[in-house]
Amino acid sequence: MSAVFKREFKAYFSTPIGYIVLAAFYFFLGLYFYIIYSGGSPYIEACIIAMSTVAVFTMPVLTMRLMSEDRRQKVDQALLTAPVKITSVVLGKFLAAFAVFALGFAPTVIFEIIVASYVSVNVLSYLYALLGAMLLGGALIAIGMFISSLTESAVISAILTLLVNIMVLYMSSFASMINVEWLASVVEKAAFITAFENFGNSVFSVADVVYFLSIIFVFVFLSVRSLEKRRWS
Numbered sequence: 001m002s003a004v005f006k007r008e009f010k011a012y013f014s015t016p017i018g019y020i021v022l023a024a025f026y027f028f029l030g031l032y033f034y035i036i037y038s039g040g041s042p043y044i045e046a047c048i049i050a051m052s053t054v055a056v057f058t059m060p061v062l063t064m065r066l067m068s069e070d071r072r073q074k075v076d077q078a079l080l081t082a083p084v085k086i087t088s089v090v091l092g093k094f095l096a097a098f099a100v101f102a103l104g105f106a107p108t109v110i111f112e113i114i115v116a117s118y119v120s121v122n123v124l125s126y127l128y129a130l131l132g133a134m135l136l137g138g139a140l141i142a143i144g145m146f147i148s149s150l151t152e153s154a155v156i157s158a159i160l161t162l163l164v165n166i167m168v169l170y171m172s173s174f175a176s177m178i179n180v181e182w183l184a185s186v187v188e189k190a191a192f193i194t195a196f197e198n199f200g201n202s203v204f205s206v207a208d209v210v211y212f213l214s215i216i217f218v219f220v221f222l223s224v225r226s227l228e229k230r231r232w233s
Helices: 002-014 016-038 044-050 052-063 068-072 076-081 086-103 107-116 123-148 154-177 181-190 192-200 206-232
Strands: none
Touching: 002 016, 002 086, 016 044, 016 052, 016 086, 016 107, 044 052, 044 107, 044 123, 044 192, 052 086, 052 123, 052 154, 052 192, 068 154, 086 123, 086 206, 107 123, 123 154, 123 192, 123 206, 154 192, 192 206
16 A cells, blocks of 8 residues: 555655645635734634645546546556555555545644734644645545446546535525425535534534544445456456
8 A cells, every 4th residue: 555655645746636635725724814814813724624626626637547547558457466455555545545645734734833823723623624624625525436447538637526515515595495404404515614613613523524534434445346347347
């Protein structure tokens, strides 16, 4: 798994992808921090929550080549026949993408230190929001990785991932269109943004943590199954 992780992590920075994703994160984080802090608000968690929209559009770029590129270049057979478990291959790729995503939030540590030097801050609120961002990112990466495993076209993978990201993140916006009350309630609560905003509001819920971890587990498992199917086909 470590070999796959190192290979994939280096690949992000041997191509423009890693730099593009981090540049987008750092630009918008800096912009949000400037807007929020200049407005007199000392809450860095507001910056983190605002990054959900940025994540929707950057995750497809981050995950579009995770599986599809190997398939397109026909090097996936080398991975599938190598003396390594497919689960390790999938986890290595997932963790590489997650590491790049996590690096995107590194400036928030500096922002929190800057704010703390002037006013009293609630570190737990910041950590809750950061935890929520990591769980959200992990879920979006797992979904994008699974979609990437279904096609050898990085472009198709990116487009499908973007559409799915918008749907799962903002499905609560469509809840009002559903006439069945219980179904509308389920759709609203199942939206990623609903659980994510709870972390930003300093509401730590085990249910929200389990929800995101379940999404990650399910789509990592589906990615493993997708590769196993190709191994035996």
